[in-house]
Amino acid sequence: MLENIRYFIRRAVRNMRQWPLLCTAAILTMAVALATVATFFLVVVNIEQLASNWTREIQVIAYLENPVSHRELPAITKKLEAFAEVEKVRYVSPDDAMKRFENRLADDASLLEGVNRNLLPASFELTLQPSFRNQDGIERVIEQLDNTLAVEDLRYGQKWLERFNDFVDMLRFVCLILGSFLIFAALFIVSNTIKLTLYARRDELEIMALVGATMRFIQIPFLLEGALQGLLGGLVSLGFLIISFKLILVRSLTSFWLTPADFDLLFLSPGQQGFLVFSGVVLGVLGSLTSLRRFVRI
Amino acid sequence: MIQLFNVTKSYGGESPAVKDLSIQIPKGDFVYVTGASGAGKTTFLRMLYAAEKPTRGQILINNQNITRIRSGQIPYLRRKIGVVFQDFKLLQSRTVYENVAFALEAQGKKRYEVSKKVYQALKEVGLEHRLQRKPLELSGGEQQRIAIARALVVDPLILLADEPSGNLDQEVTLDIMELFKKANARGTTVLLATHDHSLHRRFPRRVMTLDKGRLIADQQPVEG
Numbered sequence: 155m156l157e158n159i160r161y162f163i164r165r166a167v168r169n170m171r172q173w174p175l176l177c178t179a180a181i182l183t184m185a186v187a188l189a190t191v192a193t194f195f196l197v198v199v200n201i202e203q204l205a206s207n208w209t210r211e212i213q214v215i216a217y218l219e220n221p222v223s224h225r226e227l228p229a230i231t232k233k234l235e236a237f238a239e240v241e242k243v244r245y246v247s248p249d250d251a252m253k254r255f256e257n258r259l260a261d262d263a264s265l266l267e268g269v270n271r272n273l274l275p276a277s278f279e280l281t282l283q284p285s286f287r288n289q290d291g292i293e294r295v296i297e298q299l300d301n302t303l304a305v306e307d308l309r310y311g312q313k314w315l316e317r318f319n320d321f322v323d324m325l326r327f328v329c330l331i332l333g334s335f336l337i338f339a340a341l342f343i344v345s346n347t348i349k350l351t352l353y354a355r356r357d358e359l360e361i362m363a364l365v366g367a368t369m370r371f372i373q374i375p376f377l378l379e380g381a382l383q384g385l386l387g388g389l390v391s392l393g394f395l396i397i398s399f400k401l402i403l404v405r406s407l408t409s410f411w412l413t414p415a416d417f418d419l420l421f422l423s424p425g426q427q428g429f430l431v432f433s434g435v436v437l438g439v440l441g442s443l444t445s446l447r448r449f450v451r452i
Numbered sequence: 453m454i455q456l457f458n459v460t461k462s463y464g465g466e467s468p469a470v471k472d473l474s475i476q477i478p479k480g481d482f483v484y485v486t487g488a489s490g491a492g493k494t495t496f497l498r499m500l501y502a503a504e505k506p507t508r509g510q511i512l513i514n515n516q517n518i519t520r521i522r523s524g525q526i527p528y529l530r531r532k533i534g535v536v537f538q539d540f541k542l543l544q545s546r547t548v549y550e551n552v553a554f555a556l557e558a559q560g561k562k563r564y565e566v567s568k569k570v571y572q573a574l575k576e577v578g579l580e581h582r583l584q585r586k587p588l589e590l591s592g593g594e595q596q597r598i599a600i601a602r603a604l605v606v607d608p609l610i611l612l613a614d615e616p617s618g619n620l621d622q623e624v625t626l627d628i629m630e631l632f633k634k635a636n637a638r639g640t641t642v643l644l645a646t647h648d649h650s651l652h653r654r655f656p657r658r659v660m661t662l663d664k665g666r667l668i669a670d671q672q673p674v675e676g
Contacts, residue, residue, distance in 0.1 A: 157562060172545050361541055364501075365602070366531035367558035369524070 166378040169355075176351040177383060183347040184387025184434055187340030189394050192422065192430055194336055196399065198329045199420050205322055209287035212315065214280040214295050217307040221248055221276035233302055234278060239286040239295050244279040248272045275306060289319055341437070348380065348441040352449050359450050372450050376442050384438025388431035395422070395430075453479050454500065454610065454641065459509030461495050461665075468507070469495040471665040477643070479609070482636045484652045485645040487662035493645040496662065497612045500643070501533045502526045514609065531559055534603025534611045534640075538618035540595045542587040542602075548574065549583040552602045559606065573605035574598075577631055593624030600631050604640075611635055613644045617651070629655055 170177040222230055227245060234243045246254070251274035256263040280299075282291055292310050299305055352359070362372045404419050422430065454477040462468035470492040477483055485493050498504040499511060502518055510519045518529055542551050552573055556566045574580045577597040579590075587595050596616060603611055613632065617625035629651065636642045644651075652659050656673035 158560065161557065161563075357541070358543055361543060361554065362558055363527075364530065364535060364541070365555040365558045365606070366527045366529075368527045371527075371558060371560070 162374045162378055165375040166382060169375065169379055170382065173351065173354065176354055177379075180344075180347050180351055180383045180438075181387045181390060184344050184384055184437055185390035185394065187344055187391075188388055188430060188434055188437070189391035191333070191336050191340055192391065192395055193399075194329075194333060196395075196420065196422065198325075198333070201325060202322075203420055205318070205325070206284070206287075208318065209284070212282060212287045212292070212311065214282070214292060214299070215309040216278045216280070216299050216303060216305045217275045217309070218277060219275075219304045219306045221272070230278075230303070234280060234299075237280075237295060237298055239282055239291045240280050241283045242281040244281075246277045246279060248274050248276050251275070251277070278303070289315055341441075344437050345441040345444055348438075349445040349448070352376070352442075352445050356449055363450065369450065373443075373446050376446055377439050380438035380440075380442030381435050382438070384434035384436065384441075385431065386434075387438065388434025391434070392422075392427055392430055453477070453512070453514055454643075455510075455512040457510045457512075459499065459506045459511060461492075461499060461504060462507050468665050470499070470506075470662075473509070473665075473667055475660065475667065475670075477641060479641055480636070480639050482633075482642045482657040483644070484657055484659045485643060485662065486647060486649070486652070486659055488647060490664075491662040492665040493662055494614055495665075497535075497614050497643065497645055500610070500612060501530055501535055527558075531606060532609045534606065534608035536596070536599050536603050536611070536613040536616045538615040540587070540592075540599045542595055542598055544587055547584050547586060548579060548590070548598050551587065551598055552605050555602050555606050569605050570601075573601040576604065576634070577601045591624075593620050593627065596620060596624075596628055597631065600628065604631075604635055608640060610641045610643065613642070615646055616644065617646065617648060622650075625651070626654075 222245065231243050231245060234240060249271055252266070252269075252271055255274065256266055259265065280295060282295065285291070286294070292315065296308060296310075299308070359372060399419075399421055454475070456473050456475040459470060459473040460468050461470040473492075473496065485496060487493055495504060499506055500513065500518075502521055506519055510517055512518070513529065514532070516529070521529060543554070546554070549570055552570045553566050556569060561569075571580060571583075574583065577600055579594060579597055579601065582590060582594065587598060590598070596619075600616075611632065616632075617628055620628065625648075632642050632644060633655065652673075658673065659669070659671045660667060661669040661671075
């Protein structure tokens with residue numbers, strides 16, 4: 155058994171050394187295929203992250219018919235905070251609103267002198283939990299607000315939200331189509347490259363079958379070779395991504411791109427990095443297996 | 453023991469490559485299979501190592517019916533049969549040693565056993581001093597001797613040779629024939645397909661003649 159395993163490994167390594175060009179072609183094809191899919195994944199993840207940053211701005215402002223008295227305020231605030239969708243509640247009294255207005259006017263604040271301090275309506279500003287920062291969450295909050303408070307008007311950036319939702323939906327759709335296409339193309343190219351490497355060695359496969367090698371005996375070294383090439387392809391693609399993403403892209407983007415100050419470009423987590431390399435191994439084995447079926451006829 | 457009963461092999465609509473062949477070859481026999489190109493010699497040999505399945509009829513090798521053999525069983529049949537081709541079918545990227553060792557490794561033989569047997573087989577064909585050469589560095593006759601060593605290294609019950617001297621000159625052919633005779637003397641059944649009539653004139657043995665897939669003559673050598 156051990157002797158067999160050693161023999162298979164020896165043969166896989168010898169094969170790779172005997173056909174360095176074919177072997178390099180297979181490794182690079184897999185590396186490029188994996189890096190392309192991974193890059194696409196990173197672009198999608200980062201756009202989604204950026205988009206979810208924008209939703210932080212989403213809040214519901216409920217303008218009240220009458221200001222709330224100091225006595226009532228804690229109870230109402232508590233009620234609003236009890237909504238599952240709500241993260242933070244902030245009461246803005248008419249006076250607070252006026253102060254904000256004055257701040258915004260800055261040097262022209264003197265225009266407001268003599269104006270009734272209660273001119274602006276009181277309001278509650280509700281910040282939503284991240285998972286409810288969407289049309290659905292907002293509608294649920296509004297429904298509950300109507301039952302709790304005498305609301306005169308509501309603001310929640312309707313148009314912006316609709317457009318944003320459309321954008322996210324479209325983004326996901328495009329990603330799905332492009333992603334599937336990319337994965338399919340990668341599989342196709344890799345399996346064809348492997349087919350080509352096996353085609354170059356069809357004599358060897360034929361002679362093995364001729365001298366009484368079993369199917370398993372013929373296949374195992376090639377599958378091992380596929381796995382090894384896949385592993386190397388995965389590592390090369392990971393190396394490429396680390397260099398191009400972490401060293402080049404992040405540095406250049408932070409210097410001129412309009413990213414929010416607290417926005418960090420996401421890279422593959424250690425688990426995802428492992429998955430990338432593992433995908434290479436799977437790709438190599440599957441590619442070899444499907445191609446071998448075509449070339450090995452006993 | 454090789455037995456064929458009414459074996460026919462046809463590829464599609466044209467006339468069959470082998471037609472209604474019934475043959476008995478006892479163990480240890482030496483048989484020439486002759487006939488013009490396209491007479492069905494190669495198809496006949498290919499059916500014996502299960503590279504082709506007969507369309508009709510039965511083939512028995514050592515009382516095992518290989519007509520409907522499962523593909524998983526084919527490797528075990530081939531381990532009893534050595535095959536030699538006109539074009540040698542050697543791996544050009546491997547050394548002489550590796551080419552011969554290949555047959556034993558494919559059968560899962562242990563490493564020390566492999567090296568011992570490979571050396572013996574190459575000594576038998578007179579190439580033990582060329583172990584580390586690549587086939588293309590050698591002459592055609594030497595390459596065919598490697599192929600014969602590969603076929604014989606597994607001690608086959610049957611040796612099939614399909615025009616083994618087709619690419620070789622007369623002198624080399626005689627050397628090759630000596631190797632077949634030696635193998636036959638050790639008990640291996642030898643089937644040699646050739647259209648070279650000088651061979652069986654020089655080394656008289658049983659001659660089966662095929663024509664358009666049919667057996668038209670089966671002559672035993674004249675004694676004395």
